[in-house]
Amino acid sequence: MNQIRKIANAFGRGIAAGFIISFGATVYLMMENKIVASFLFCFGLFVVSEFDLNLYTGKIGYLATDRTWAYLRYVIFGLIGNFVGMLISVSILQQTRHADKLIKNAATAASSRESDHLFSLFILGIYCGILMYIAVACFRRGKARGGINIIGYLSIFFCVPLFIQSGFEHSIANLYWFMMSGKQWTLTGLWIMLVVMAGNAVGSMVTRLTDYYLLERPQRKAEASMVNVQKNLDV
Secondary structure: OHHHHHHHHHHHHHHHHHHHHHHHHHHHHHOOOHHHHHHHOHHHHHHHHHOOOOOHHHHHHHHHOOOOHHHHHHHHHHHHHHHHHHHHHHHHHOOOOOHHHHHHHHHHHHHHHHOOOHHHHHHHHHHHHHHHHHHHHHHHHHHHHOOOOHHHHHHHHHHHHHHHHOOOOOHHHHHHHHHHOOOOOOHHHHHHHHHHHHHHHHHHHHHHHHHHHHHHHHHHHHHHHHHHHHHHHHO
């Protein structure tokens, strides 16, 4: 029963994350000013981070250091939930007066991926993964310090527009383009989504390892050493 609850929690948080990210993708397709739209896209990651929802691109990097079946299961069911949440939102939006515009613009976005080659998409996915890890890691550290999470908010509002304006590939955003345009079940669409997911994973996990071994672990050791010194002084 406990395992079922954990799976349900991972899946439910994944659905919520996928649904919320669709808001950012929608406003991006609806607006002509893509610079402003890229900042509004931040809403998705802001809500995901603030409520600790299970978004694939925000969680996959930590698998590099949390190499447990429990965490892998959490990421997998979160990814499935992301797919379901995005599909629910897209299906609802396709019933609105904005459907024609959304489908047309999503088809354009999907076509630009289809005309690219897989290695290019993989590299662009890596770069997006790097930025997503940085945004989430900064948000976590800022939240852990307590008070107003200025560093966390800034990391989101820099990293998200940066990856969008740079043309990097975000696997969950790509789900929206392909679902809205009805291309998610094509062989090309599936390959693109899988390759970008792999790129996001590589970029995020490599950045996590770099962060952990060069910054986080040495800092923990230094803090532990200071605690030991203080204990010795107290004695």
